[in-house]
Amino acid sequence: MMLHRALLALAGDIRGHLGVNVGLGLLITLANVGQGLLTALVFARLLTGADLAGVQWPLVGLAAVVLLRAGLVIAAEIAAQRTAHAVKLRIRSRLFTKLLALGPGYLTDRRSGDVQSTLVDGVESLETYYSRYLPTVAVCLLGPAGILVYLAARDPLSAVVIALCVLVVLVLPRLWDRTLGKAGAEHWGTFGRLNADYIDAMQGMTALKSFNAVERERTTLGARANQLYKASMRHLGLSLFDSGITTFGLLAGPALAIALGVLRFASGSLDLFTLLVLLLLSRECFRPLGDLSKYWHAGYLGVAAAKKIDELLTAPPLIGDRPDGPAVDARSLRPVVAFEGVSFTYPGRDVPAVQDIDFTVEPGHTVAVVGESGSGKSTLVGLLMRYFDPSHGRITVDGHDIRALPVEDLRSLIAVVSQDTYLFTGTVADNIRLGKPDATDEEVRAAALAANAAEFIEELPGGYDTELGERALTLSGGQRQRIAIARALLKDAPILVLDEATSSVDSVSEAAIQQALGRAARGRTTLVVAHRLSTVRDAEQIILLGDSRIREVGVHDDLMRRRGDYARLVAAQSADN
Known part of the structure; x- marks a missing residue:
């Protein structure tokens, strides 16, 4: 079974969520058993000559159990969704905190698209494992065991037959877990590479167009997509083979038990009620196993993604605070x-x-x-x-x-104006406030004025409230740079670092930027990289x-x-x- 210690540790303490899911799953199993017993009782009485009045109260009980089961199924679905969202929120928070702690140095030899697929798609793929698979494992261990105990009390031979079939369904597919795991890891790796290629293509669209390289990139992306297709088909083929054997066991087990029951009923060694109970409850023994197989396959990509997630979470930090260092203000x-x-x-x-x-x-x-x-x-x-x-x-x-x-x-202590100015999606004012979120509107305007940015900002459709798209590509390089200078001025740090701050602008913009940088450097410790x-x-x-x-x-x-x-x-x- 897929009880991976790394995955269990990854989610933290989710015993409360899992307890609710397992409890509801067992109650659903109990309701199904009650439904089966009441149905068997109704048919047994009718087949032995009872009239409608003789089955009135069993029918009322059956209706009540059906309604109860419907309510439990709805509650179980809500609980599963809550578990999934709680776990994903917790893991994403851990991943983002870790990524921020690792800093830019971690990304120097990694593709941002690959990391993004781990943060987003990788976490999404874990949903089924935590919210469906883990609770179903507990239900599979407890629910069928309880039913088998009851059946053993009524007919030990049938209970033994069903128990053997249950073991076969549980154990046999595990023989090729390793092969399926390799296929899942290959699928996930191919998916991450394709995702990274798509992000590269979108971010480099201008360069692709200007160099007439669109067709070459399309060919590259097509080859990557074909690799993902082949990896997906290999993974799907193994999954279908496994599902076929499991499905055969799920159908053959009850059929074998019922066939033996019918033969024994015909010979007079089994009573009618027990045969009907066997008919209805043997399927219930295998129902959680069918759910387990379904969720096992749906959750396996999460197991493959978990390796990448674990690599990120366990990556050694390139830097770190010294816990034993002297306290310095x-x-x-x-x-x-x-x-x-x-x-x-x-x-x-x-x-x-x-x-x-x-x-x-x-x-x-x-x-x-x-x-x-x-x-x-x-x-x-x-x-x-x-x-x-x-x-x-x-x-x-x-x-x-x-x-x-x-x-x-x-x-x-440090404000930086770099060559590659990054402006975030949001308003112009939001981007200037990056280093001082509580700055007033007057402080923002004063910083923009000192950075020679106020004039062009006020000419924008919404002024300081103008929404900037991704990377603020509607602004010129010089305009983006002056917003970055305003950001540094507003932070008002005693150390100023100018890293190639004018390398990518025209001479007119450079003059305005140099004037603004002169104001920014006044009275500060300034390191200029040029x-x-x-x-x-x-x-x-x-x-x-x-x-x-x-x-x-x-x-x-x-x-x-x-x-x-x-x-x-x-x-x-x-x-x-």
Whole structure:
């Protein structure tokens, strides 16, 4: 049987929900038994010559039991739905909490579509296991056992025959559980890959159209869909084979018991009432087994999905708070940021992303980190935000290792404006309030004004209440960036990080953004990561990275006079422009 410890642990304590479901299932079985006994009594009396008056009260009892059973079935369905929704809510909450704890670093080597299928479809596929299958297991163990005890008291031989058939139905299909499990895992893996491909295609629709790659992508998706079709058919074929054997047992068991009963009745060794009871209750012994088989197959994809869910829940965190670290009040720290001998290598890679990085950013000063693509600039931002922890060395704020600070407290000190600005579905005001949910309308407008965003926001159809679609694609890159700057200004954090904040905008937007960034950086500890060297000329210190190391340090004029790598990069960019 599919009593998986991992699945049972996954849902937490659901004994109350399961108890209600099992109780209602047993009451339904009891009602079915009562219905069968009363029906057998009515027919036995009528066949032995009783008139309608002689079966009046059994018929009244039969009607009452039928009505009671209908009510119990409705109550059982409601209880099953409540169990399903409670379990799914609990598991999704655990998964989302875990994913947030793992942070962006966890997603660096995983497809977001694959993770999404685990969070949504994977959890949905568990519904049948918890709300239907588990209660039915208990009903199958208790209900038929009780019926067999009653039948054994009336006719031991028939009870033995039925018990043997029940064991065959329970045990025989388990012989190919492992094969079915492999087929289910293959089906789920193929489904996850197809889901990830569809999300990639939707998010990259513009690129597919512009490069005339639609037909190639359609071919790729078609091949993926065909793989899912074949995996589904293999899984379905095994399921049907299993269902066929189970169905045969469910029909053959009662038929064999009844056939023996009829022969013994004909020989006079079995009375009429017992034969009728055998006729009606033998089927009831197998009814829960039929439900168990049905829910077993419906829940098996959940077992396959549970592996992915368990992988996510048990994934080791890339970072974590130090429970034994000294208590530090982040609000009391001076915003002095220092990288001290920092080296870091991404998981699964051999070449370090950054090596032996040393520099300090003082309060009110701006330090710019520049270099070619792949030199490690954005990695420094990820390390400061603790998406990862350094392999060697440390990063400090006011002399305190950031690993000793609670992650939430650390990030409360930092506002980030990144190259890839993400705006959520919601209003413009909601997106600006991301870092300060309780901000007033006046504060939102003031932040937008300081970010040079107020003018275009007020021209939108609903102003600050304009609903933005997914990723706010109706806005230009420069407009999205200015909303991100307003968001950072409203957060009012003492440390400001600008990660390629103007790399994807035109020159007109860049001028407005640079003006807004100048206001944002005023009085703050500012770390600028830039590829466009024209945006960092006024920084108090410029650090050039090359091959993951610091190659040059100085102010713009000094670096130009040295005629080194920085000067060559400036000359190359000037020539390109």
